[in-house]
Amino acid sequence: KAGVTQTPRYLIKTRGQQVTLSCSPISGHRSVSWYQQTPGQGLQFLFEYFSETQRNKGNFPGRFSGRQFSNSRSEMNVSTLELGDSALYLCASSLKGAGSPLHFGNGTRLTVT
């Protein structure tokens, strides 16, 4: 079974631009969640989608948004990029929700200059 796939692997953007990251979950997994990982703040939860609906949201500004498609693939968008948005963005899928182990992709490394 293929794992979680994130594209692109690396991305360089300029302040003020916007960016869209993509995540393809493991086949059959309906929950997709997103995380930001930085050296200073560690792993922080952004949001989670289940059956195309945002079910949970972390404490990030509205510039961070996402969506999930009918095939469970998910995208994350960050608008008006700031230098502090430079991070590794990780996507994880899980089978059904509460307590289900997360299966992570290898992330998208975003650098904002």
Added chain:
Amino acid sequence: LAKTTQPISMDSYEGQEVNITCSHNNIATNDYITWYQQFPSQGPRFIIQGYKTKVTNEVASLFIPADRKSSTLSLPRVSLSDTAVYYCLVGGIQAAGNKLTFGGGTRVLVKP
């Protein structure tokens, strides 16, 4: 909100047992405890999950006391390839989003 605390780093030697404790004083009734391993430039990988008492699989054991305010990941007979960062996660995905709380991670260095 279940805040978690882990040691920042630990050193060990090949063949030894490594025990990493995570404190989660405010764990909720429906929270699970899950541990992940992360290598550089990779996403975290699931190691083990538990709710209470002891859980064991082919790579690790997880000890959870009755009050569930802490948990200990035990890695038996570590090898050099176990050098990684280990994260404790407390929460349930169906709970309010900010209950998915990762610990700061414990950097484990296994020496020859």
